[in-house]
Amino acid sequence: MNQQRTEQLQYMQRKIDEINRSTSSRVDIPKLPILHTNLSGMASTGSDIWIEQAILQSLRFREIQVRFHKIPEAHARTFGWIFGRPAPSQNPELCRNSCVGTLPNVKFIDWLEDSTPQTSLYWIAGKAGAGKSTLMKFLSDHEETKRALASWAGSNPLVIASYFFWCFGTQLQKSQEGLLQTLLYEICRQCPHLIRSCCPWRMGPLARDAWSLSELRKALHNLKTGLVESTKFFVFVDGLDEYDGDTREIVEAIEDLSSLPNIKLCVSSRPWTIFREKFGQDQDRHLFVQDLTKGDINLYVRNTFEADSNFLQAKVEDEKYEDLVTDIVIKAEGVFLWVILVVKSLLNGLTNEDSLRAMHDRLNRLPADLEDFFHHMLKSVEPVYQEKMARTFQVAIAGDGPLPVLVYSHLDDIEECPDYALRLALYPIVRTTGVCSPETEAMFMTDFKKGERQMQKRLDARTKGLLEVVRETTNRNELVNKVSFLHRTVGDFVKREEIMSEFTKITGSTFNVNVMLCHALLATIKALPGISDGRFILTILNDLVHPLLDHAYSEEIGQRAAQIEVIDELERSLTYYHPIHFPVSLVLGVPISLGEVLNSEGSKSLID
Structure with missing residues (x-):
């Protein structure tokens, strides 16, 4: 709020203090009109400020920053x-x-x-x-x-x-x-x-x-x-x-x-x-x-290398390591993202005690074109991870935006047991308050942080860092951390028809990404504890429920296969966690038209 509004509020406070003083002992009848005028003016100013704040709230949206x-x-x-x-x-x-x-x-x-x-x-x-x-x-x-x-x-x-x-x-x-x-x-x-x-x-x-x-x-x-x-x-x-x-x-x-x-x-x-x-x-x-960024790239490469003890030792032994920096800058042609990926690859080589010749060989083998580099990275994923890589990228693409880390953490479980989400037990809560105990919440967060570290390592192995965990800086709770493409160019690349075809060939025609996402989102909803910050957990649920309904609807109209069990379990879970706060009622055991649910809600939050 700017200086003018601050002054208005200070003025109102002074007037309220004056009224309190003047009416503390007795009411002075001749001063009643002045009192009425002051109160009317304050009411009008207060109403204007309230409306202004309401308009500001209507303009602000959650993802604005x-x-x-x-x-x-x-x-x-x-x-x-x-x-x-x-x-x-x-x-x-x-x-x-x-x-x-x-x-x-x-x-x-x-x-x-x-x-x-x-x-x-x-x-x-x-x-x-x-x-x-x-x-x-x-x-x-x-x-x-x-x-x-x-x-x-x-x-x-x-x-x-x-x-x-x-x-x-x-x-x-x-x-x-x-x-x-x-x-x-x-x-x-x-x-x-x-x-x-x-x-x-x-x-x-x-x-x-x-x-x-x-x-x-x-x-x-x-x-x-x-x-x-x-x-x-x-x-x-x-x-x-x-x-x-x-x-x-x-x-x-x-x-x-x-x-x-x-x-x-x-x-x-x-x-x-x-x-x-x-x-x-x-x-x-x-x-x-x-x-305009050759000097910047030179600085970045030099600083990153010199922060690595292996490079400093190699530099002492062979001054020609300096030439490696120059070669990277020239080959980069101003593409900073390419430089970041190349430096990461070369540092891995230093960890393996690569010689200067081996480092130059590694650099020369890395494609200069960014998309060719991405393809090279995907091809370098170990065979044992190839199918998991393809599934993970298909989920990221179909997710239509970053999804919470927890969603990805359930993919392996669902792959091993297709009914995993349906069988997963709901997190224990205190029925009178709708939240779990502080001890249970603390235990959940400890397990979550451990699982997030594991998920980052899995993503590194399966996607070579092209998918990463992005930590929210605008929210205090780690539960909002999501998995996102390293860069927009990565998303553009994996969405290309020939790359999508490669993923489909690896996973086979039986893999259904919409069904996988329905189950992964359901498992995430069921795995969340009733955290004491009610509004926060409702926000998280809103990020999960809408996508689940979207993917269930896509499956219903695309394959004519209603996800009845998933929707039934979703309603049971939401009723268990938030019987008061969650107003959407889905009919248990009955094939519903999810299109009607989605269209009736539009972009409005399901949880209000």
Whole structure:
């Protein structure tokens, strides 16, 4: 809440104190009109603030910051070139073969500070795995960015917002609705005095209602006058190529946003033709990440190697190990993700006491193309893990977004016993409170952490790190940790038709991923204890129940096979854990139309 609202609340508190003092002994009849006026004013102000907060809550969605926190932090001292500072480099040959120290086309800081820019948009482009999202996160949170924007804003208020598209996320993480809702939320959060002017129709009973795309567009259109009068607005939009829809739609949306007064946008994407044509015409207002990161890659490789005791020992024995760093940087061609994977592979070689020649041989055998590298990694999975690898990737693909670690931990059990989830005992709880005892909860969390460590090792063995456990930084409970693709490019790769065909060939035609997911999700629901934080466990259940119903419905319409036993057991489990909190009633033992359940709920939480 901004300074204006803080002052209003302080004013209300002073008035309440005055009223308390004036009425502590007796009521002064002549002062009753003044008292009535003060109370009416406070009631009106309080009502306005309540409605503003309700509107803010309607704009905020649970995943609003999830993608930002999942993006890796920039390696220390990298990306300084974006502000005109060359990356440190100790290799003269590397400097001669890179743009380090010159940076002729990077005028980003000038554009940030420019009070009368010819264009309100700056485009950061780069090929897959070059580090665009990491750079955007770095910029959006850097003090140098804030300083430059403060210079641009001058005495005007400044609103900074960011949105990171994520093609593997929820609908609000990859759509226009999500983008506009996030931007409107940030504007209204930082400038609540603009709420009334941007959406006057919501200053009442509609305050908490869900937003439509047309409403969001109307509200942003209404803000034009407010922004002209009072506010400078800067927005980062990462991953335009991850938009779920016609690319022309998101281009038009960005162009429409850039037409707002007093606004600047920094957007990023892969260098697709449509983005080049729309955003890449001004040489001073775009850059290609892979052309500028040789110094950063050199620094990352050197620092990572020198943090390894085996490398330091090898370096003492043979100075030519330095050449290995240069070879990696040159072969990388600006693709940071490739470098990370290569360095990991080479460090494994050092652990095995590889010689310098063996290290170079290993490097030369690794494909320079990122997708070829992924294929090489899959082929290197041990034969004993091949079928589990294929099943795991099929689950990750069908999951339509990251799934909790617990879901993956049940896959092996279901493979061994198809009825495992149906037979699994419910976690013991105290019937009067609906939660387990503190001792039981502590025991569960100990077992969970142990199982998570085991799952990470299994994923490393079965997927060579292409799937990883991502720890939530926005929630205190480890139960929300999920399994995700190492990078968007990994998801794109394994979804290719020929790769999917390879997985199907390995698992055989009898493997049904929808049924597997129904059972794995059910087992996860049954394995959760009644943790004392009721709202948290309800959130977890909501992340599990909707996907289970989705996959059961897909199986019902695809194979005409209703998952009656699974749905019956789901209802029994939910009734056992949350007889009061869970309002959805499914008919036991009767084939139901899951389409009706899903359509009636839409995107609304099943657990409210």
